Amino acid sequence: MLGQLRARQIFEGRLIALYAGMVLILLALFAHLVDLQWLQHDKYSLQADRNRINVVPVLPVRGEIFDRNGRGLAVNTIAYQVIMIPERVENMDATLGTLAAMLNWDAAKTESVRKRIQHGRADRPVLLDDKLKWQKVAPLASRLHHLPGVNVQAGTYRRYPYGALTSHLIGYLSLANQEDLNAGYLPTEFVGRTGAERSYETILHGKLGSQQEEVDAHGRRIAVLKRTPPTLGKPLRLSIDVDIQKVASQALGRRTGAVVVLDVNTGAVIAMISKPGYDTNQFITGLETEQWETWLKDPRKPLLNRSTQAAYPPGSTFKLVSALAGLRYDEPLATGHTFCHGMIHLADRDLRCWKHEGHGEMNLHDAIVHSCDVYFYELGDQLGMDKISNEARLWGFGEKTGIQLPPESRGNLPSATPLAADNRRDSTSLRRQQWFRGETMITAIGQGSITTTPLQVARFAAAIANGGKLLRPMLNADAAPVVERQIDVDPAKLAKVRQAMHDVVADPHGTAHWPLRNIPWSAAGKTGTAQVIAMAQDDDKTDTPEYDRHKDHAWFMGYAPYENPKVAFAVFVEHGGHGGVTAGPIAAKVLKALAAKAVAG
């Protein structure tokens, strides 16, 4: 009993000791707080009012993009924006009224500004108007002291002086999205979305700087304490020549299509145009969603870069691949001849030549010059599909060219043995359970399931011109050329094909003689007329809309000058009709401009 009492006493003592300790701790805290809030209050009060440090990011200036002659394709211009910090505005309605009058806002614009102010936070700046010229903001800037909370500040904007002429190449910027934020961008930064702006983002963008600022209790900057300047983005010089680009665009006119011009020795892209285009300048603020919608819905697909992102049957330009394969494998027909009756019988169907009355006696050279289908049906039949697709693969078909303009289509290179095909996801894979003889024969003239991009065709032309160097098309003028591979081809056999291409233009009966008869260079080329659907070739109902939509695609590819090749080109016109008639004159205009430049430079 006594022990219990003693234990109880000890326990009570311990409890009192613990409570005393805890109260002591609380008292110590209290004393410290009295010190902070009472004795040192003035010091901290001053610090809270005045002496605060804000770290603000300083955006880098994006590198500009030039063409090969130093003309600006994507440039920075200074423009002015009007911002407002809503909580500092004394009379919102009056302020908005004044702003609307001075900046010529209509009712809709005023309303959208009002919404944006209500939507945002009262203590953060809201962007009211953007991309203003100094003349427009100057009167406002001089009256700012009457408008508390409103400010005018300068910013840099991306401008694309050539608009639609370079839209697919240069691409556009937009504000950082969630993915970019995760990658470390700030929400106010612009990021390249397509084209060179996207491919060369790391070069062009530069690095963020920061600035430590002393701000007052209202967040206003008093002084800059320390500044880590941003690293400016590096300028980028493209191999594009804007003059040639302009000529190609004008030559295409209102037609849908693409023109690609490459330097045959370096793979530098001298011109690359896809029509219709769009004006990239409209993307900058990201506000013009209506415009964006119309582009997306436009059946002519202006956003699509037809030079690299769309693949079409190559038509008769592919006959050059069949010819090269025939020579490589020493097929008898490649050195012999056949007779064209205007069609060839195969089982229950007739394969027609475009010239219904027939070409008569045809060898390889004449068949290229006259673009005889029957000769190549027979050559293809002798070769078989494997040899044709092997040859095509050697010359870069069915693979991406590797140009720095993703996404890029690789086209479709069919193969007789489905398992060997490396591109099985194409639409024909289902019915490619069995390969038919007839399919080989129409592939040999570039019809059927084979498709190529204009850039692949231009690169093919360049490889023929430079003796079999398959180049990677390059946009960056200052990058070293990249030879993907040297194609193993007998120079004598290649010369035969080149001679035939020369005569396509030079021979009075050549399919491209007429449009190219007056150019200063001696060109070599091959026309192509790609069927869109199997249309009876003697169909004469040419005035229906179906006819327009089902009209053949027109191709012309080649290089110039013949003796000492400088440029390779591919011209493609969607539903353009006959290659020689439609695509030929376009190539002629581009080659004239190139020749004039070569003489001048």
Next chain:
Amino acid sequence: MIRQVFGAMDRVLIACLVCLAAIGLVTLYSAVHQGDLGLWQKQNIYWLIGLAVFLLLCFVPLRILGLACWPIYIMALLLLALVPLIGDVQMGARRWLNLGLVYLQPSELMKWALMFILAHWFASREANRLINLAVAIGLVVVPAVLIMIQPDLGTALVLVFAATAMLIAAGLPWRWFGLACLGTLLATPLLWHYMHAYQKQRILTFLNPESDPLGAGYHVIQSTIAIGSGGLFGKGYLQGSQGRLHFLPEQHTDFIFAVLAEEGGLVAISLLLLLYAVLIGRILMIASHAHSRFASLLAIGVAAIFMLYIGINIGMVSGLLPVVGVPLPFVSYGGSALVTMLAAMGLVMRIAIESDRKLPWQRPGSPLV
């Protein structure tokens, strides 16, 4: 029985909780009103959930909790041991277990499990016998080391300090206590050696916050400015410029004390400290009147943990202690912390209820106790 339980509830404790709820919610509203008001609404819901748990625990006999001590402790220890193996890494430390539906922080569970097991261990033993003490120290050191290697120094220290308070209550001789303090002091350089770089950085920054004004020292500098500029009467509700202009970091969770100090001044702070003092004093009084040693020690454990939370949080926000993530009880935003604390309050309330001599089951031979 329900009426009897409600009748036996401790009025002072309830008054303290009501006042703290009011201060907490009012302050939280000020901290979040410019941003996400949803947080404030959520905190109201957490209060309701916590209240439900509180009331539920008022009806659970301590005897049943006594039986659960060992299973809870062993489960907490196992979960703690699992953390280094399968835990999620967040902000460089592996502290969380993903249990499918919920994320669990086993070190949080361990604090309360340890309180239970120590109360249970010393319910029939005195701390002045070496063997009893040795077992108790083992019960503390194993989880403390596991928590320290996560690494979570703050929680490990809370664990050790709370256990020390319970050992003192259980009769630890003062001489031994003095020896232990001395030993810890001597072992500090060794501890420093094994600390992680970021832990060292925190302590160094704490010793001299100006050395890194925009990095680790930023929090403390800004919260000290907020507290100091509050003055005697504060800048007025919703008027704190430090908080409003977002100079104050984490202002709705760990640093919410600075919001109260800035806007309410020394007056509001004194009121809060007084409330805490009354609350802890009341818990210790309930401990002293408890009908069993187990219940007493349990209540002391709760008081100790509360005291540590309060001391560490206010100490860190006002620049007295290094920054460790500890919430201010009943004021900081956070569902699990609030519900856990209200559960602990329910436990204390149950102790008060069972100790009420007027109740029938307090009579000798009552089957309920």
